Amino acid sequence: MSCRSLADRVDALLPQTQCTKCGYDGCRPYAEAIAQGACVLDLRDAAEFGDDQTLMQLASQIQRITQSTGFGVVLFRAGAAPWHDDLCCYRRLVALRQDPSIALFTSLNLWDICAVIARSRAFIGSSLHGSIVAAAYALPCLGLLRPRELPQTSKQTAFWSTWSPAGLPAAVPIEALADGMREAMATDPGERAKLSKRLVDACRASFPSDLG
Numbered sequence: 001m002s003c004r005s006l007a008d009r010v011d012a013l014l015p016q017t018q019c020t021k022c023g024y025d026g027c028r029p030y031a032e033a034i035a036q037g038a039c040v041l042d043l044r045d046a047a048e049f050g051d052d053q054t055l056m057q058l059a060s061q062i063q064r065i066t067q068s069t070g071f072g073v074v075l076f077r078a079g080a081a082p083w084h085d086d087l088c089c090y091r092r093l094v095a096l097r098q099d100p101s102i103a104l105f106t107s108l109n110l111w112d113i114c115a116v117i118a119r120s121r122a123f124i125g126s127s128l129h130g131s132i133v134a135a136a137y138a139l140p141c142l143g144l145l146r147p148r149e150l151p152q153t154s155k156q157t158a159f160w161s162t163w164s165p166a167g168l169p170a171a172v173p174i175e176a177l178a179d180g181m182r183e184a185m186a187t188d189p190g191e192r193a194k195l196s197k198r199l200v201d202a203c204r205a206s207f208p209s210d211l212g
Contacts, residue, residue: 122184
């Protein structure tokens, strides 16, 4: 999917008031800026992030990330299931910040989701699948632990302890999100490229030979 087609989809979700409060001349330039690169955040098991205190912690960490990186943040769902991906939690998080650098992407189309990840600058999320897709594009990625989840019980920690080079961050609690993102962004692009190749090669090797 092209950057232009992703911008079209983001633009369709904007209010088209052309208010310029986001710092851009209108909704379309803002949509193109998002499509050209942002930090994306997925909250798998969103209901577990839905209490007021947790959302306030997330909002504070997101503010630190946007201020330190200059990136926008796109909230998205890596699928939808009961109690997993409640849009209400995402909307409350956006409302808490009232920040034009935070956008909510609501499409559940698989290719739209992959395009959002592929065109981003970094990935943060509680979804292991989302992290794997981001790593396959050689992006800085950081797992987000659910509230009260211990690192040693996290699927992301277990997966990346096998696949990721030593020293790369795996998953952090909410209060360490901004610092963890800074560490992820500082990782060696060459090491991320090697990890990407390993993931892609493993995926392709799992295909039946007659699919070539």
